[in-house]
Amino acid sequence: MSAGKLTGAVVAEHNSKDSCWIIVHGKAYDVTEFLPEHPGGQKIILKYAGKDATEEFEPIHPPDTLDKFLDPSKHLGAVDMATVEQEEKAFDPEEAERQERISRMPHLEACYNLLDFEVVARQVMKKTAWAYYSSGADDEITMRENHAAFHKIWFRPRILVDVEHIDMTTTMLGTKCSIPFYVTATALGKLGHPEGEVVLTKAAHEHNVVQMIPTLASCSLDEIIDAKQGDQVQWLQLYVNKDREITRKIVEHAEERGCKGLFITVDAPQLGRREKDMRSKFSDPGSNVQSGGDDIDRTQGAARAISSFIDPGLSWKDIPWFKSITRMPIVLKGVQCVEDVLRAVEAGCDGVVLSNHGGRQLETARSGIEVLAEVMPALRERGWENRIEVYVDGGVRRATDILKALCLGARGIGIGRPFLYAMSAYGLDGVNRAMQLLKDEMEMNMRLIGAPTVADLSPSLLDTRGLLGGHSGVVPSDTLGLSAYDPLQVPRFNEKPKL
Amino acid sequence: MSAGKLTGAVVAEHNSKDSCWIIVHGKAYDVTEFLPEHPGGQKIILKYAGKDATEEFEPIHPPDTLDKFLDPSKHLGAVDMATVEQEEKAFDPEEAERQERISRMPHLEACYNLLDFEVVARQVMKKTAWAYYSSGADDEITMRENHAAFHKIWFRPRILVDVEHIDMTTTMLGTKCSIPFYVTATALGKLGHPEGEVVLTKAAHEHNVVQMIPTLASCSLDEIIDAKQGDQVQWLQLYVNKDREITRKIVEHAEERGCKGLFITVDAPQLGRREKDMRSKFSDPGSNVQSGGDDIDRTQGAARAISSFIDPGLSWKDIPWFKSITRMPIVLKGVQCVEDVLRAVEAGCDGVVLSNHGGRQLETARSGIEVLAEVMPALRERGWENRIEVYVDGGVRRATDILKALCLGARGIGIGRPFLYAMSAYGLDGVNRAMQLLKDEMEMNMRLIGAPTVADLSPSLLDTRGLLGGHSGVVPSDTLGLSAYDPLQVPRFNEKPKL
């Protein structure tokens, strides 16, 4: 036994609701009093009561979580890990099959487009991680619409334009970017890759694009900022806490550390129900399915718990306060109709992101690209098109998607899941290749459209009649998209017992 | 032999058209004279001539049926059941497979939405019961359209609204409800669950929603009313009998026992042809398929027989009479175009249900939600929107469906089959979970739409352009709906004889 360290046996005694200790990264913590406050419910903690919880803890919590949320008095100090009983993991045939698939992964160069990464990721990611990233609200209609909506818009290219030199640079919130997309905020990066969001930071630097840092990152805010290089630019995505002082601290800290934009999420007063994600957790071999009833209801439990962080009372009245605490440009992320864009202008916001949160929140919410087609004419009619920067995210998989948004009037386009998939399957190389593919596509397509610079992109290059029909039209079948999509599952009957 | 009881042998002698006795719940009845009047045809009775018919009789007839429709002189008294020969049931491989599936049913908590119950019910219900509940008219286009139509309508949510407190209560025909749906009337509840409609009564109480009692229930009207608790509210659904005195008695009795609304079905002067249902009966192992020709034609037989109960002559002229016999509010159930809604207002009706009877009557009849979009502007134009309460039913599976109807102007939404499926698969627990899931979805979606109360729901929150195209559009593919749908079958060739 190492001097001054706790033994595994001592920790193991505290294995109940009445006294619950857990080990994380070699240190013990008394979380007994914290149990009822845990946003993810107490059951998941109790599963590790008296044990080492590091593997489960790691991807879900930034490393500074325990320091921030648990009183120092509950930090019990180092544990002699040699004395901690190693639980033998049951053989998991699913995991074995996954490892076998990983051994046969396609070469990175066999990925020719962003959808290819999704196909590979689906096969090589852990099932629960895949479910978290890939799931959408309800029937995932909105999530699929996000990509499909781009196929309602077709090009009217111009010929005989000198397109020898293509310049795809642009400026977003004052930052010069090599290409008009940015890495949008997505949660829990360590589910896909052990290094988490800093992988995206490195790729963003490599390709000279902006990264938006998520509130719910696996890495801490500082870790992500520490990873930036040179004059690389980052923005902060913000879920607003009921306790405004916590929010104030985060915003001020981000600004001090150089963040150049504040993107306030306004489409998630409550986090959406994502049944693919819920179902993947349900059949987790670790959960006792048959006796599920003795727990709190999972359905509302998760939703309500997370609501305790995010303030559903956030409203237009809060905007002046944000303007008072930061000099960063303020952008509302998740605006979904023209009325609210106009109001954002009047409220003095610097930008909006037209987004339905990747189809993860409200089902049958319109896609950002469709809302953009509604918004820009209204802004131009009022002469307001330069009073606010309009961004779009959701469903972007091709440079043609980006070009359509730019032609309609977007300043920049956020891309999230595709980079997560590339990262999960191939790490930094994957993200770099994904970004390079977009650049190659972009250069070629600007040539083919007859628009050598971003400024040449205009609505006259598009045929948008396909947007007029509302939502009872269909778009051309999208072979790769259909291959990549993981359809929702219905409840599974138990296995037939083997004879 | 028990004193004064009939023996099985005596009953068994009356096994023909000329003298036909049957046993139900331990009592014998002489139904010889009743044979030609039986709405379901005489063949099904003759199958049990001289035998115990309880199992077949039970789900189709309320317990007071024989008292009501058979003269007391035909009630022959108790039978000594020990003397009744037990027919040995042939081994039914389909039933054995069903029992096996029941043994492997998914845990109730694995049902995350109303479609999940449908998937489970399809596997665990008796084939004929499933066919009766799930079938629709002709090609079942209308039935499928009912759900699909909701996907033509998309949301235009508002952000930065304080949605901390969500109030989803509303008032229907003067009754305060916890959420704006009601349990609509559906026939033959005991096909799905041995206790029948009272299961729904209990769940309606638990969740504080109104139950509409069906005329064609398996339980008697009194049984269903007896099952209500506290100040629980029920309505009466009415098929109007050619003999108006019978109708008058039912209405007056329902009112005396506290029913608070009279919903007169106006879309079923004749019951529809439902081929899935017909085909499921055809291949009933008990029927002699090959010699089917010696019977009356099943097709028109069933349709015409049931017409003998329901008055196809019911017309607008009858409305004043209904107003004269009851003080309950009068609601026309099954209205299908704006012209008839306006006429209902003029006739002094208190409400209408826009409905195509769950797609079970007229094929290619429009969905209630589509008719609602036609009706409300016409009412508002005349300033009549408060002179009548407009309800909708058909195809509702998600809280977003409910919200779309409310935004358009519906007062409340009827839900039928989903609760039957939940009841058939999981009993009362299933119905309770189904209702709770709707409440959870409702609360979340009101937050995401930015409408904290029912009064905040308005047409400006919707994009209804998808409804303009008539019916040659399509809606996004609905993975779960497609999984749950049981497609129509074509005639089956006989099995190849085994060698």
Added chain:
Amino acid sequence: MSAGKLTGAVVAEHNSKDSCWIIVHGKAYDVTEFLPEHPGGQKIILKYAGKDATEEFEPIHPPDTLDKFLDPSKHLGAVDMATVEQEEKAFDPEEAERQERISRMPHLEACYNLLDFEVVARQVMKKTAWAYYSSGADDEITMRENHAAFHKIWFRPRILVDVEHIDMTTTMLGTKCSIPFYVTATALGKLGHPEGEVVLTKAAHEHNVVQMIPTLASCSLDEIIDAKQGDQVQWLQLYVNKDREITRKIVEHAEERGCKGLFITVDAPQLGRREKDMRSKFSDPGSNVQSGGDDIDRTQGAARAISSFIDPGLSWKDIPWFKSITRMPIVLKGVQCVEDVLRAVEAGCDGVVLSNHGGRQLETARSGIEVLAEVMPALRERGWENRIEVYVDGGVRRATDILKALCLGARGIGIGRPFLYAMSAYGLDGVNRAMQLLKDEMEMNMRLIGAPTVADLSPSLLDTRGLLGGHSGVVPSDTLGLSAYDPLQVPRFNEKPKL
């Protein structure tokens, strides 16, 4: 050897182009000189040179064909069939499988609708017969559209109409009919049933509907007329011959024998290419596929040959001549746009059939029901709606289809293939059941629409917005229709040789 009869051996000597005799129904014919004139090409005759051709001849030619088209000098007299060598038929596994399927055919009562007959017929008909009946032009898009177009039209039913008594009778060209459909002309009835078109004659009598007699019947015109009973009414469908005297004789003969309407086919100056039909003949085991090149080109051969009968020069100038040779009402069958309907009125025609010939002629020709929606408003605008009777055919499978056409303004609806399928699968009983099913559906649906008589059917009962989108919409998927449809095949590679 019977006295005065030819022996098989003698006939067998004439087995070449230079001298070609064939036996039909026990008589020998010298067809040497006729070979080049045979509309179906000479190859098929030469296959039977010197042999008994009855089985091949029978379904394709009315019994009076040889009398009509072959000079009496070529009629060689009776053959002693006992001396004719019986060719042993090679074992045909496809035919054996068909016979096996026939042995397991579903009971007639398991057919609940017209599509069910199609499903059964597809399995039990000879492949070439099925291909001839079921095929359409090119990609069969038009053929499928014909049925699908009805699903673009939805009902707006009326409630609280007294529908106790339903009267579905109507009058067509002065004839009272029990229901507003007629049996339209279809060729080669003996392909499906050994008795041919007279089966339809009998069913038409049974159900009191009109039969239209085809020019290209397997039975002779007189046989079909002889089969009529009582005051049964028949019409004549006419392909106009280049030799107008032949046409004159047919028309005059039909009128003398009581035909009450002359339907001149105007949509087939050349018979369409039907690739399913062509392909089915190609793989006929009797044809030598590998040496196909030594024959005339099949493709243009068939098309051009049949053109030799039908006059592609037929034009509006001929109409007065038709009016001069008959007092039967003259109806143009195959009109496809409003301009030509107006011209037909001006030309003094009594009626038009809006039809694309069952989708067998021009690909992407519009369906009759769509053209009807274009035609009737134009007629009403001019006050001409009573100057001409407008009929529709193509794709009708349900009484709701009939009702939609009647609501739009059609006088009657022609039904062809469904009765052929019912006849081919189940003979007269099949056709009778098919017609009865339509009547049952019709009665029920008139109740459900709230229209007790044909006169009550009007455009206000329909929602026809689905027709406005041209042809880039889709209609609800039609489960049974998809089951019944036999998709086109691509060229088949030869079988792998067995080891």
Added chain:
Amino acid sequence: MSAGKLTGAVVAEHNSKDSCWIIVHGKAYDVTEFLPEHPGGQKIILKYAGKDATEEFEPIHPPDTLDKFLDPSKHLGAVDMATVEQEEKAFDPEEAERQERISRMPHLEACYNLLDFEVVARQVMKKTAWAYYSSGADDEITMRENHAAFHKIWFRPRILVDVEHIDMTTTMLGTKCSIPFYVTATALGKLGHPEGEVVLTKAAHEHNVVQMIPTLASCSLDEIIDAKQGDQVQWLQLYVNKDREITRKIVEHAEERGCKGLFITVDAPQLGRREKDMRSKFSDPGSNVQSGGDDIDRTQGAARAISSFIDPGLSWKDIPWFKSITRMPIVLKGVQCVEDVLRAVEAGCDGVVLSNHGGRQLETARSGIEVLAEVMPALRERGWENRIEVYVDGGVRRATDILKALCLGARGIGIGRPFLYAMSAYGLDGVNRAMQLLKDEMEMNMRLIGAPTVADLSPSLLDTRGLLGGHSGVVPSDTLGLSAYDPLQVPRFNEKPKL
């Protein structure tokens, strides 16, 4: 060893970047200095360094390539092929299966339409050749749309027109043609057939249609011109070289040799990314997939390399120069919106081809037929419809497609891939049959439409409402087209190792 010839051993010594010799058609060449300039990248050449490259070289390069592009000093002279070591080819199971399929090919007469050739070609062509011909840009949505767009247009045929004599001849750029289609330019004909483009030259002569000669042919320009017979007419398709003198020489040479039209490609400033093509090369058994990273990036490599030939700086300013160097009519190939057609008129061009390059360049570019519907009314409005000839290509598979384009106002229709497929599967016989099938279809359909001459074709014969909805509609499912289409593939995992 033959006198004066190089030995294989000597050549084999030059097998590296530093000294790279290759053998083509029995002669050795020193390509060391040419390596960096090779448009296809140096890797493919180095694979054959020191070896015989004829098989790989042949289909990609016209025979005069080495003479044109390699300095005479690098032509090393004849090699004694007997001394060249024959590389034993590894057994290729894919190739063996292909040969087996070829042995079972359907008889040519079993191809009844142009799609049938595509189905056969897909099975019998080499995988990489098939991929090159059949691939399109990105998700191949545009490529599929090209054919589908024709199904949005339906006919409004006229009846009772005298159609005995059909005249389908027309005039294109002053040349009388037997039918209004021409063989459009397609690259690399020897991939499909060892004789290459001259096969098409022969068929074009046989059927009296114009052939457009491609810049990127496998045969040399002179070979193709040498193959023409009689007064056969050819046009020249031109990719404009950055070095205008090279372009001038080609144009002048073509004119001298009798070409009658100059079609300047304007839709390909950079060649498109075709992922099916790229993927087919990737899994080429000859490439070392696992170590792919040591090469230049394939993706941008190919695209950029080919850009070095074609001038992305080509612009409207160049048109006067073209007019100065040739008297051939000048036609812009690849115009995609009405604005550019009007500009072409103003620039004095003689024609335009509305085309998206067979869906191989810009994804979601509109089909030629759709652009035609936009263009012709604008030309007629200005009275310019006779100032320019308008051609269309892309997706044509049926004579009805041709007729639709002619009705809208096209002068002629280009057909490319279908003839390549017919040639690849069946050689000259295949192309001849393909053209004859189109003629047969054309004659029949002009009869059925009621238009005996090309001049009778007008917009009033069409219903084009299906084009109005933009691109969110769908067209009828196209059974053969779906059978023929080779869907895109996602990355393949490596094979599981065999035990």
